[in-house]
Amino acid sequence: MRMAYLILAHDNAAQLGRLVERLLVSGNEDIAIIHADRASLLWPELEGELPGPAGRVHLIADPVTVRWGHWSQVAAVSKLVGEALRLGCDAAHLISGADWPLLPRAALAQEMARGMCHIEVRPGHLEERMQTYRFDTRYLRLDPQEDARAYAVTWQLRRLARWGDGARRLLRLDRARPFGPWSYGATWWSLPADALQILGEILPCTLASGRLNGTVCSDEHVIPTIIGAHFPERIAPNRRFVDFPHGASSPRTLTCEDTPALEASGAFFARKFDMGRDPFFLDLPRS
Template sequence: MDRGGIRLAYLILAHRLPRQLLWLLEAIYDPRDIFLIHVDLKSLLGLKAHRQGVWQAARRFAEGRPNVRLMRPRLTNWGGWSLTRLQLDAISELLDADPDWSHFINISGQCYPIRPLSEIRAALADAGGQVFVEMEPFSLDSPEEPGWHERWMIELPHRAIKLPWKRRSPTSFRLAHKGSQWCILPRAFCEWQRHAPVRRRITRFLRHGMISDELIFQALVDNGPYRERVAPHPAWEVVFPGPKVMTEADLPMLRASPAFFARKFDESADRAVLVALSQHIGARALPPSAVAAAGAAEISVREPERQGTA
């Protein structure tokens, strides 16, 4: 694919730390791309201090930027089907909103790029339609939580509950891999999965299981034409257990990584790593005095470079 034809469609999942969301937006915003931001409904209600201000920051950032859209807030729960359903619906919304983007990026509000956007676009152009999905065999299940994907789950409005009973393995499709929900998918994959007959069988099974968001894209890859088209390296750098909050001590590892993004970051824990990475990728650092509620209105987002590989 021509590098100039790479247009990105981001789904940004944000539920806490409004300033961290602004760090990300400042680093990745480009008028050529499309951004769909979802703020969890619990954050909109502001029931916890660290969740307050996220919706306001996202809304103010979107003002005057027609390529930044806010998704209707929903209640989502870690481990629940609600989070998976949200991501599938977001892909459909982005497909309907713009006919020309080339790649879908599912990203957290606490992620940050570790390579310049021009390099990310070039790498995606050279990838030839590969999917950047982590595919980890189930044989590598954590010894602390073996077979977590086999457990039944019920979801209440405020939480997902793991049940003690195991489920039978599916017989109508292959479920062999797990992995991170954070991924990069070419548009052709997104269009294929939207109407693929196997998707209904996969979603019918996963909607009652734990942590389906770490199974859905892996199952779609395993049961479709992209099984042999998985990128050889992950798009995210993540350190477990945790995931660990990145610090300045992680900079050598982050700079040497072939990944495009890393997770997770928290300015209140370590601002220096964000400042250093912003310089590394050519992004503007968020000033220390910015206030989350007003920061989006104060930030002057950089225009993209207009060279051929930008």
């Protein structure tokens, strides 16, 4: 089985290099494909030199600038999916540069050979993110101290958006649901080749249609909805270890104190890790 690791990254080249080395063990044909945020310093650095075994690591040549909560996240994933299909693989795993594998490679390949779609799919959850229309989706993580004027403007944009949504409801002009009711799921997933092919066909058309404009966190809705609609009998647990503190929008950074829970989790991957803060994960069981 040839697996493709689709990596979204924006910083920390040293840790990304260690991740690629861990993933691409000798004796198989697995590949890594990296989308480095166009606005980051990582992208030009990787253009100069890629980590890992020669010929098995591929860099997206035309990356997008990824903004939190914006449809640009879906655009980045679409580029990774397209490249994986071009290069060929039997299964693919979408991960971040701050992830780390927890299963030996042989065990991971055995699980993926079952043909299941390891992705979170929760029908109807937070569907309003996709059905309302926000005008400030390019600016969802402005710092009110550093970007005070722009931050104030976003509140006016939100007021306009609420007025527009109210008018749309009165006129019964709901936004389209091209794949049925929207589902919710974590951004990260592990999929077999046939599910990846469906994404490769649908995602570019969805992006080109403009349907994702004005949505919030569409990366947590579009792919779960597509996979849930096409493979309802093949949905399996996502098997990712992530710890979100209550009310937080990002998972906490894991430390050595989490080792017992990580080893007992049975997860494919975990996030997030920071080699500069606690490099304990580098010594987790090897493939």
